[in-house]
Amino acid sequence: MFLGAYGERLAGASVAEQVAWKELRAQLVRYAGILKPMLSRRPPDLGGMSLAETSALGLTALSLKRLGKEDMRDFLRMLLMNVADVLDEQLEDDRLKGLLAFDAVLSSHLGPRSPTSLLGLYYRLTGELAGAPGAQIVPRGGMGQIAAAIASSAAKAGVIMRSNAIVNKIRIENGRATGIVLENAEEIPCGLIVSAIDPSTTFLDLVGPRELDTGFVRKVKNIRNQGNAAKLHLALDRPPEFLGVRAEDHRGRLVIAPSADHVERAFNPAKYGEFSTEPVMEITLPSLSDPSLAPDGACVLSAIIQYAPYRLKQGWDAGKPKFLKIIMDLLERYAPGIGARVRHAELLTPADIEARYRMPGGHWHHGELQADQMLMSRPVSGWSGYDTPVDGLFLCGAGSHPGGGISGAPGLNAARRILAARS
Amino acid sequence: MENIREIPSHSTRLAQSHFRTLRLPSPFQPRIEALARTEDWYDWAGYKAPNSLWDSELEYFAIRSQAALFDISPMVKYRIEGPDAEACLNRITLRDVAKLKPGRVHYTAWCDDEGHVLDDGTLFRLGEQNFRLCCQERHLPWLLDSACGFDVRIEEETEAIAGLALQGPTSFAVLREAGFAGVEHLKVFDLADFLHQNGTVTICRTGFTGDLGYELFVETKLALSLWDRLWQAGEHRGLRAIGYQALNRARIEAGLIVANADFSTAGHALRADRVRMPDEIGLGFMVDAEKGHFNGRTAIIKARQNKTMHHVLVGLEIEGNIPAEHAIVYHRKKREVGLVSAAIWSPMAKRNIAIAGLSRPFGDTITDDLWVEIYAMRELKYERLMKRAKIVPRPFIKLDRRAANPPADF
Numbered sequence: 156m157f158l159g160a161y162g163e164r165l166a167g168a169s170v171a172e173q174v175a176w177k178e179l180r181a182q183l184v185r186y187a188g189i190l191k192p193m194l195s196r197r198p199p200d201l202g203g204m205s206l207a208e209t210s211a212l213g214l215t216a217l218s219l220k221r222l223g224k225e226d227m228r229d230f231l232r233m234l235l236m237n238v239a240d241v242l243d244e245q246l247e248d249d250r251l252k253g254l255l256a257f258d259a260v261l262s263s264h265l266g267p268r269s270p271t272s273l274l275g276l277y278y279r280l281t282g283e284l285a286g287a288p289g290a291q292i293v294p295r296g297g298m299g300q301i302a303a304a305i306a307s308s309a310a311k312a313g314v315i316m317r318s319n320a321i322v323n324k325i326r327i328e329n330g331r332a333t334g335i336v337l338e339n340a341e342e343i344p345c346g347l348i349v350s351a352i353d354p355s356t357t358f359l360d361l362v363g364p365r366e367l368d369t370g371f372v373r374k375v376k377n378i379r380n381q382g383n384a385a386k387l388h389l390a391l392d393r394p395p396e397f398l399g400v401r402a403e404d405h406r407g408r409l410v411i412a413p414s415a416d417h418v419e420r421a422f423n424p425a426k427y428g429e430f431s432t433e434p435v436m437e438i439t440l441p442s443l444s445d446p447s448l449a450p451d452g453a454c455v456l457s458a459i460i461q462y463a464p465y466r467l468k469q470g471w472d473a474g475k476p477k478f479l480k481i482i483m484d485l486l487e488r489y490a491p492g493i494g495a496r497v498r499h500a501e502l503l504t505p506a507d508i509e510a511r512y513r514m515p516g517g518h519w520h521h522g523e524l525q526a527d528q529m530l531m532s533r534p535v536s537g538w539s540g541y542d543t544p545v546d547g548l549f550l551c552g553a554g555s556h557p558g559g560g561i562s563g564a565p566g567l568n569a570a571r572r573i574l575a576a577r578s
Numbered sequence: 579m580e581n582i583r584e585i586p587s588h589s590t591r592l593a594q595s596h597f598r599t600l601r602l603p604s605p606f607q608p609r610i611e612a613l614a615r616t617e618d619w620y621d622w623a624g625y626k627a628p629n630s631l632w633d634s635e636l637e638y639f640a641i642r643s644q645a646a647l648f649d650i651s652p653m654v655k656y657r658i659e660g661p662d663a664e665a666c667l668n669r670i671t672l673r674d675v676a677k678l679k680p681g682r683v684h685y686t687a688w689c690d691d692e693g694h695v696l697d698d699g700t701l702f703r704l705g706e707q708n709f710r711l712c713c714q715e716r717h718l719p720w721l722l723d724s725a726c727g728f729d730v731r732i733e734e735e736t737e738a739i740a741g742l743a744l745q746g747p748t749s750f751a752v753l754r755e756a757g758f759a760g761v762e763h764l765k766v767f768d769l770a771d772f773l774h775q776n777g778t779v780t781i782c783r784t785g786f787t788g789d790l791g792y793e794l795f796v797e798t799k800l801a802l803s804l805w806d807r808l809w810q811a812g813e814h815r816g817l818r819a820i821g822y823q824a825l826n827r828a829r830i831e832a833g834l835i836v837a838n839a840d841f842s843t844a845g846h847a848l849r850a851d852r853v854r855m856p857d858e859i860g861l862g863f864m865v866d867a868e869k870g871h872f873n874g875r876t877a878i879i880k881a882r883q884n885k886t887m888h889h890v891l892v893g894l895e896i897e898g899n900i901p902a903e904h905a906i907v908y909h910r911k912k913r914e915v916g917l918v919s920a921a922i923w924s925p926m927a928k929r930n931i932a933i934a935g936l937s938r939p940f941g942d943t944i945t946d947d948l949w950v951e952i953y954a955m956r957e958l959k960y961e962r963l964m965k966r967a968k969i970v971p972r973p974f975i976k977l978d979r980r981a982a983n984p985p986a987d988f
């Protein structure tokens with residue numbers, strides 16, 4: 156069991172394992188720290204870098220150098236490794252390795268033994284909360300409260316926000332974005348458009364390929380954006396009781412991933428267009444910390460389930476009920492009696508996520524967050540600086556560097572970029 | 579949402595069998611082989627094509643004083659059809675396709691995102707929603723990817739359609755004699771369908787010679803009978819079959835450029851500085867910045883604004899009579915400023931002419947004191963000549979008969 160910010164302390168493992176983990180964690184945090192500055196800035200523009208940008212990149216090189224010879228060598232050795240090999244080198248406990256392997260491949264079409272899968276763990280550790288690397292929280296009131304907080308702070312700044320206003324089209328005149336057209340045909344003229352919508356949707360549906368160059372459209376169409384994770388929502392009569400988990404620990408994050416091999420085996424079918432028969436999952440019970448989410452005594456459960464490939468061979472219409480049954484059977488094993496408490500169940504497959512959130516492929520990061528779609532290759536090479544081939548149109552969502560997760564980083568970088576372009 | 583991400587399966591007929599034969603025979607091969615005395619062949623887009631047939635010099639004069647038949651079947655041909663065909667081609671190519679009326683042809687070019695020319699070619703508007711694009715290079719993947727979001731069907735028809743260029747002062751007379759009634763109504767860049775046996779032949783008044791001439795397109799299975807029909811009609815009008823060398827002389831006189839000879843196409847260039855924007859190879863006139871978005875528009879307009887076009891293509895007249903093929907161009911005999919890509923002694927213009935690519939500002943604002951360095955091989959020794967070159971307008975020759983209406987009969 157992890158305690159504190161991403162396993163600052165480890166419980167339930169041998170003393171030797173605790174020491175080994177402490178060392179590995181320190182090493183991973185150190186290496187993630189080198190990558191971190193890359194994430195908070197816009198990706199290096201290899202074509203034309205300003206002095207400030209070049210020196211910032213230089214500082215990253217310097218921090219690499221400062222690691223010392225041994226550490227630097229190890230950093231470079233490990234950078235594109237698979238997470239399972241790294242864990243096998245340094246740890247013994249299958250349960251711990253299973254958890255770390257799961258976190259590394261969360262949301263991606265990778266198994267723990269796929270090359271570069273360690274990057275996912277670094278990515279997680281570059282996030283921080285109040286200075287604690289890797290720390291994550293669920294805000295009181297649920298994730299929706301983040302949006303509400305942004306809305307209220309924007310309103311305070313005099314911003315007029317409109318929700319439930321679905322954009323159907325971005326108007327282009329003479330290569331410049333001049334306005335948007337809503338679903339109800341209302342037109343809103345704009346001087347500047349910043350889109351947090353999936354890049355494929357933004358360009359192929361809202362702007363339209365006719366207003367773009369063929370090479371760019373080709374790149375956008377080639378974004379690897381097929382999701383491999385499903386989301387489960389359960390409304391329960393009463394909170395579930397997971398075996399071997401203390402009552403107060405139900406408030407944390409519960410991960411079902413018994414070993415790295417188990418995660419790998421769960422991944423195998425996904426390679427061939429089939430869902431996992433023994434899925435791995437991350438479960439939270441947000442209503443335990445925030446009772447306002449469920450009426451008295453009831454409970455909501457939210458889980459991310461892997462693997463659920465977007466292009467399911469049998470199709471999701473046929474596959475979804477079967478996959479839900481597999482998940483519920485699995486949950487029953489870990490929390491006996493949970494099935495009888497379900498009042499309502501909702502499973503969102505990548506196909507559902509695609510339809511509901513206009514994300515082609517249903518990938519919640521708006522595209523795989525892997526080495527080939529990071530930094531200056533996100534969302535596509537040549538256009539990683541938040542600006543786009545269309546004047547007056549910028550991107551600021553998960554499809555842009557540094558990518559998904561609720562970090563606000565793409566938005567922050569985009570805002571800086573837009574302000575810099577103005578001055 | 580799905581349909582614009584998928585390439586429609588019916589629009590993918592590649593010319594896929596070309597690699598099976600070392601050099602593919604053209605549909606006219608039996609007739610051409612029978613006439614080939616020099617056995618001088620070259621590879622044109624995978625086809626066995628004649629460089630010369632009996633004497634390239636005399637073949638050239640057949641173009642200028644009689645009529646010449648040149649097989650253009652190896653030319654890469656695409657059919658573009660559908661309600662959005664015009665819009666799609668407008669997005670791909672530089673000129674405004676809306677201005678191209680059915681029954682007309684125009685010379686155009688197309689670019690990649692960076693505004694670098696991928697190829698030039700002729701676009702035939704066969705009907706309101708029906709086009710044929712003819713060019714040097716193969717572009718099917720590019721065209722299909724460019725069709726994303728358009729209701730259009732694109733098919734390669736290189737192997738299905740045979741083509742002949744009939745060029746020269748008696749070319750109209752040959753067609754009339756062959757019984758193509760109404761062909762006299764065709765003005766330059768007009769096209770029309772004519773009956774041939776149980777099918778049709780599309781005849782357009784176009785060519786690559788700067789002379790009076792026509793191009794004929796027909797289904798492969800009607801190819802030989804069309805050849806025979808023309809051959810018979812041409813018997814008393816000096817009709818001769820010709821190879822590429824003769825055509826090349828004529829096209830240089832006409833000031834026309836050839837992809838991957840006078841400029842490197844963006845798809846072929848390996849070195850970053852070899853690609854060219856339209857304005858750098860004399861095709862700037864095609865760019866219609868007013869017509870709406872097209873591939874490379876943003877890049878071309880930006881390069882024009884920032885004046886970052888580094889090259890210019892010019893016609894040169896060179897003193898003396900030694901062709902300056904691939905000669906280096908100098909300013910003040912010292913500074914290297916460009917290269918001649920094509921050159922001949924022009925029998926029609928009676929001038930030593932060349933097409934050259936120069937680095938700006940030479941050829942642009944600095945046009946005086948240009949020289950070419952010619953190495954003439956004379957009995958195993960190079961004679962090095964430094965000859966004065968003058969920039970002159972293209973075409974190098976203008977023949978009234980090319981556009982005369984009605985065309986001259988013989």
